[in-house]
Amino acid sequence: MPHVSVKMWPGRTEEQKRALADRIVSAVRETLGASDNSITVSIEEIEPSAWPKAVYKPEIVDKADKLYKKPGYGYSKEELEG
Numbered sequence: 001m002p003h004v005s006v007k008m009w010p011g012r013t014e015e016q017k018r019a020l021a022d023r024i025v026s027a028v029r030e031t032l033g034a035s036d037n038s039i040t041v042s043i044e045e046i047e048p049s050a051w052p053k054a055v056y057k058p059e060i061v062d063k064a065d066k067l068y069k070k071p072g073y074g075y076s077k078e079e080l081e082g
Contacts, residue, residue: 001034002032004040006042007043009048024039024041052075056071
């Protein structure tokens with residue numbers, strides 16, 4: 001029962017989001033052998049100003065041991081706390 005949650009900045013079209021979800025489903029199906037009925041994908045848009053505290057700190061910094069692809073960017077301590 002894989003569930004993939006995508007968080008990204010706003011600005012993509014519904015068509016782009018659907019295409020992304022379709023490609024994620026295909027990759028999960030092909031890689032894990034999961035059926036389409038068991039795969040779910042959510043997409044949540046997060047404003048850039050909220051990203052450091054809403055995503056970067058809780059999802060990337062605090063769960064670094066679970067990341068399989070790490071970002072090539074970072075935020076200052078002030079940006080994460082302020």
